[in-house]
Amino acid sequence: MTDKIKIAVYWSASCGGCDVSILDTEEKVLDLAKIADIVYWPVAMDFKFDDFASLPDASVDIGLFNGAVRTSEQQEQAEVFRRKCKLLVAYGSCACFGGIPGLANLSNREEIFEVAYQSTQSTENPEAVRPSTAYKVDGHELELPDFFDEVLSLDQVVPVDVSLPGCPPPNERILDLFGVAAAYAETGSIPPAGTVIASDKALCDTCPRNETRSSARITQVYRPHELVADPTRCFLDQGILCMGIATRGGCGHTCINANMPCRGCFGPTPEMLDPAAEAISAIGSVAGAPNENEVPAHVMKKAVRSVRDPVGTFYRFTLPKAFLNRAVTDVPKEEQTS
């Protein structure tokens, strides 16, 4: 092995859980440090973004970018990251698909402000004060950053080479990523563009409950709290919606093992054009009366419609990547984003 490779880690619109997930690899992150210099990791180290931005382009080997993009500042940071890093990794579900913060695309900024600063029960705000991007106090201006009206995934801003999904990515897949780094350090080889560090097959494929999945139809959809789920039997078989049917495997089944159904944080299987399309078609195809061979369209529709919250169920982690990826109003765009 020659010189150490250079790795940079960045957090954007995120909760910090992705950074903690790296820390949770414990001694493995120290192994990584043997082959790589972490040249930039703002939450963990004291290097400055200006230092990072002043490095020559393509001088950092691997960039791990977590979090979605929702401000102009974040967009700029993503662009700088792309320029500096030879291999750009979208780390975690937010960078890959927008993640749970992407559900904010169901409303605009004004609606979010109205709830946060007016209608919430404990808020006391008779003069309808709103946080302001610029506020004068004693002749000085206090500034707050402004927000985009929508949440974007990283690849909607810059080209991404490798995606590592998961909310957060599980230990085993993080170690796969460290393996990518090790291979690069040894041989200079990089995975083909578009690589996703996850299974190409649905979670069901390796689910410990897979063998209990029968061909029986779902006659009634149950919500998880409405029954005590059998901890050994396929959730769909029990009538509980599980996104494992349309979600990439590779997560280690931590939710299933906790006796809770999948909610799709690993994102859709590769053939999918829209994240929810397969889930909706799969739910429809298993619906119907018992022992029915063919399911009429109206039965499929009825089953899908019995899902109380289709957007929050099928696009829990992926709304910014949907064909229709946000709620729109008839307010002119310049007013929404000003």
Next chain:
Amino acid sequence: MTKITIAPMTRLEGHGKIDILLDADGNVADAYLQVVELRGFERFCQGRPVEELPRITPKICGVCPGAHHMASAKACDAVYDVTIPPTAKKLRELYLNAHVAHSHMLHFFALAAPDFVVGPDAPPEKRNLLGLVEKVGLDFGGRVLKNRGYAQKIQGLIAGHPIHPVAAIPGGMARSISEAERAEIEQMSNSMVAFSEESLALFENSVLGDPANAEVIAGDTYYHETHYAGLVDENGCVNFYDGKVRAVDPSGVEVALFGAADYLDHIAERVVPWSYLKLPYLKNVGWEGMTGGETSGVYRVNSLARLNVADSMATPKAQHAYERLYAHFGQKPVHHTLAFHWARLVECLYCAEEVQRLARDQEITSQEVRTVPTAKPSVGVGVVEAPRGTLYHHYETDPNGLIKSVNLIVATVQNNAGMNMSVRKAAKAYIKNGVASEALLDRVEMAFRAYDPCLACASHALPGRMPLKVSIHRSDGSVQVLTRGDD
């Protein structure tokens, strides 16, 4: 006048920054800690099925997801008016105590201790976990990581994943634990108890044992007489999972004691134009602005606040440590902001003892962990003590259990006024005649770091510290930029 801005250098959506306004002589006229983050959870949870919120709201913070998971599950239980089985409650308590222990260990050793053990005058590149390890030894550093890892692993065993907890559900827990898992948890808890005792010994020797530290901790710069609030159980002991919120005035007299469902009678939040973070206060005391004292409804939460409102600790070793803390200061409540760190270590020992006690409970492996709700869903409030203070989740649903409204009061928001007061006071004490060196600014930061603010949740979590930028805006319009590490 001059304005100094302390902001995370690499802030994107950012988390927090400090603006310090100087008068013509270069002395501090005022200071503001601004929170620059808003994600709109209260809006986009509308329309979601209420039972999914224990899986959605932990995404507010990847460092304290466990606290949101618990508050959310309790709010769901209340929405469905369901009583969970005893074992489910014990599992949740075990989980939450492990969660708090993990957070406290991380905050103390990664962020707080370097200021005291390494010191604010040390070079910034030494004021981090690695610099701390140089001082206290590699073996101890290894035990920090090991026991923090245990606390994470215990959460994962119970709730599926430490950063992505899923098992708490309206009516209880989705899974029980096996005897093998119980035994593993017990073994890890033994180590955590020993480590927590060792941490307290380190605090007394290496932090309090240094006269310079002892002086700054006991001094006036980091001192505010305010109200306090936190959960206590029926015996008046600190409790993270359950109980009533007790508020006391600066002399320690109880001014409120209320259950979760009544929180709106006692707490209201003001909106200010200069921060995305609101300013809660005690309604029956009243709002007088960001100031302390008996007539100001400003109250503080987090570790020291919990100890201040409680009568005692429920576990023997933590009770001993609790008594040492109050004996040291010779007063109760303790108003010394830096004592939040000490209180955090007392709580860490309590949490470890609780994990151990619950892991030895005969009932903990029972498979009776669910009560299926039968009532029509409506309104519910769930309150727990998060590592950083009291956390409120308040849900209203339609008859189908779909969310109509969500109100969240997170721990850190309740310390918003306190943090602003502390930052202002420290800035006034340390920044004179326009001189704001890196080491002095670190002393200003120490004022808010004591609160372990979750607005910097990721930076508080990892070994190291927030890189800072300081912009001094001169009255003549010129701008001088200082950056942490430049001087």
